[in-house]
Structures are given as structure tokens and as C-alpha cells.
Amino acid sequence: MPFNPDVKDLYEQIATISPNLKAGIIAEALPHIRRFQGKTIVIKYGGNAMTDKYLQECFARDVVLLKLVGIQPIVVHGGGPQIEAALTRVGIKGQFIQGMRVTDEDTMDIVESVLAGQVQGDIVGLINHAGGAAVGLSGRDGNLIQVKKLYLQDIKDPSVQHDIGLVGDVTQVNPAAVTALINGGFIPVISPIGTDENNVSYNINADVVAGELARTLDAEKLVMLTNIKGVLDQEGNLMSQLNASKIDELVANGTLSGGMLPKISSALDAAKSGVNSVHIIDGRVPHCMLLEILTDTGVGTMITQ
Ligand SMILES: Nc1ncnc2c1ncn2[C@@H]1O[C@H](COP(=O)(O)OP(=O)(O)O)[C@@H](O)[C@H]1O
Numbered sequence: 587m588p589f590n591p592d593v594k595d596l597y598e599q600i601a602t603i604s605p606n607l608k609a610g611i612i613a614e615a616l617p618h619i620r621r622f623q624g625k626t627i628v629i630k631y632g633g634n635a636m637t638d639k640y641l642q643e644c645f646a647r648d649v650v651l652l653k654l655v656g657i658q659p660i661v662v663h664g665g666g667p668q669i670e671a672a673l674t675r676v677g678i679k680g681q682f683i684q685g686m687r688v689t690d691e692d693t694m695d696i697v698e699s700v701l702a703g704q705v706q707g708d709i710v711g712l713i714n715h716a717g718g719a720a721v722g723l724s725g726r727d728g729n730l731i732q733v734k735k736l737y738l739q740d741i742k743d744p745s746v747q748h749d750i751g752l753v754g755d756v757t758q759v760n761p762a763a764v765t766a767l768i769n770g771g772f773i774p775v776i777s778p779i780g781t782d783e784n785n786v787s788y789n790i791n792a793d794v795v796a797g798e799l800a801r802t803l804d805a806e807k808l809v810m811l812t813n814i815k816g817v818l819d820q821e822g823n824l825m826s827q828l829n830a831s832k833i834d835e836l837v838a839n840g841t842l843s844g845g846m847l848p849k850i851s852s853a854l855d856a857a858k859s860g861v862n863s864v865h866i867i868d869g870r871v872p873h874c875m876l877l878e879i880l881t882d883t884g885v886g887t888m889i890t891q
């Protein structure tokens with residue numbers, strides 16, 4: 587029975603598959619479970635990938651399933667569109683430079699309340715409802731993420747540095763709180779907020795936090811869920827694998843722009859720092875994480891050094 591994308595509920599479709607096929611599909615996961623058991627997987631859950639209720643439920647079930655088979659998932663969430671909606675409600679227009687939000691003090695108040703409040707709370711609730719035990723942390727908790735103010739280097743003219751306000755450049759990750767939660771059987775859900783040495787809060791791009799955490803924890807895998815098939819070339823075709831020199835070329839010729847810039851540089855940094863596999867995948871595909879982690883099917887773009 588071919589997959590019918592018009593029938594939204596996968597479980598309705600699964601009910602029509604023969605039992606043998608079902609068992610075969612489940613059995614395909616075994617070598618992947620054995621390979622990843624006990625290993626840490628950092629999952630970046632992009633704000634654009636979390637807008638549909640059914641997809642949110644699929645995401646939460648996948649995270650719980652990974653935990654139950656002995657893999658250690660850590661969720662780092664974004665929330666760009668959710669911040670944008672909150673800013674619009676108070677008449678502030680969001681502005682981005684090279685995929686980074688320009689963050690003044692008023693914007694920062696809203697960023698922190700949306701990310702570490704509404705968005706984090708929703709994800710924790712979804713995972714717990716699916717049978718997991720998620721605990722939310724912001725980068726403030728347990729001094730998890732220390733930052734200094736970021737001066738953003740211009741990609742076209744590296745002598746130019748953009749001052750984008752209260753945006754953090756990660757100086758240190760102290761993962762003790764995260765490892766304590768993992769060891770206690772919990773699933774950490776982390777908001778991309780950091781503090782500087784004067785206890786000032788900073789906004790950090792969630793891709794950057796996911797990459798830094800994956801490096802610090804020596805994660806096996808970093809999986810970034812977004813709202814596109816993966817990284818696309820100039821003709822709009824999916825590139826299933828990308829390395830450092832190809833990425834340099836795509837940044838220089840403008841094929842990569844906006845939110846893909848911090849994503850790709852964080853992904854590459856993680857790959858260079860020893861994270862074994864780094865993937866940018868389509869969060870609009872139901873159960874995309876199970877496909878990527880527990881089946882032979884590669885989805886999206888794999889980033890290598
Ligand atoms: N070459 C490219 N391939 C794919 N996406 C790209 C590319 N260049 C720019 N983008 C943009 O990057 C977006 C993903 O980044 P972003 O909006 O920050 O998502 P997220 O919320 O998942 O972090 C895509 O939706 C697309 O608009």
C-alpha cells in the first residue's frame with residue numbers, strides 16, 4: 587500500500603498494512619537501537635517545525651520512544667515565529683541580520699518570556715503527555731550557557747561587525763544540570779537564553795545552542811528539524827550531503843541565506859568538533875526523527891567536516 591500524503595493520520599494508514607510488513611518495519615530499527623543505545627542525541631526543534639498540532643504530537647512521541655529504547659535525547663527548541671507573533675501584538679517589528687534577530691531590551695523581555703515560558707512549557711507538556719518525563723531549562727539554569735555580547739561579522743565584508751544588541755556569543759557551556767537530568771531519567775528541554783558575567787540575559791540563536799551543547803556533551807548525533815526538505819541548491823534541489831568547502835562556496839554565492847546561515851555554521855562546527863553525524867531534516871514530515879535515527883532511510887542533508 588503506497589504512502590498516501592492526503593491521509594494525514596499515519597495511524598489510519600498503518601492499520602491497512604499487512605502484519606508481516608509491520609513487523610519487518612519495526613525489526614529494521616534493531617541495529618540502529620543497538621548502535622545508539624546509551625548515546626546522546628541533541629535535537630534542535632525549530633520554531634517553524636512546531637506549528638502543526640499533529641506534527642507536534644508526532645515529535646513528542648518520537649522523543650519518548652527514543653528515550654524508552656535507551657537513547658538519551660536532549661531537546662533544544664527555537665521559537666522564531668512565536669516570538670514574531672508576540673512582538674507583532676505589541677507593535678514591534680522584528681529585524682534580522684544574517685539569520686540573527688536584532689534584540690533590544692524590549693525585544694529581549696518578550697524573547698525570554700516566549701521562549702522560556704510559552705514555548706518551553708508547551709514542549710514539556712507535549713512530551714510528558716506522550717509518556718515521557720521532560721524538564722525545561724533555560725540557559726540561565728545551573729549556569730548552563732554563559733555568553734558575551736556577540737558582534738556579528740558580515741559574511742560579505744569580514745571587516746564589518748554588526749551590533750545586534752542583546753544577542754549572546756556562547757563562551758561556556760556548563761552541562762552539569764543537563765547530565766543530572768539525563769541520569770535521573772528525564773528529557774531536558776532547553777531554551778536558547780544565556781547570561782553574561784553581570785547576570786544580563788541574552789538571546790541566542792537556537793541552532794547555535796544546539797551545536798554548542800552537542801559539542802560539549804560529545805553527542806553522537808545532532809538533528810536539526812526545520813521547515814524545509816534540507817539544504818537546497820540554487821535550483822531548489824535537495825543536497826543530501828555537504829562538506830566544509832561546499833558550504834563556503836554556497837555561502838559566498840548567496841545560495842544559503844537567512845535562518846540557514848546560523849544553522850549551517852553551527853552544524854559544521856559540531857561536525858568538526860567530533861559529533862559523529864549532523865543532519866538538517868524536514869520537520870514537516872511526520873516522525874522524521876524516527877526515520878532519521880531508527881531506519882536505513884537518510885532524510886534531509888547530512889553535514890560533514
Ligand atoms: N539554500 C537553502 N536551503 C534551504 N533553506 C534555505 C536556504 N537558504 C535560506 N534558507 C531558509 O532557511 C530557512 C530555515 O531557517 P529558519 O527559518 O531559521 O528555520 P528554523 O526555525 O527551523 O531554525 C528555510 O525555511 C529557508 O527559508
Ligand SMILES: CC(=O)N[C@@H](CCC(=O)OP(=O)(O)O)C(=O)O
Binds near residue numbers: 667686
Ligand atoms: C539571536 C536569534 O536569532 N535568536 C532567535 C531565538 C529563537 C530561534 O532560534 O528560533 P528558531 O530556531 O525557530 O529560528 C530569535 O530571536 O528568533
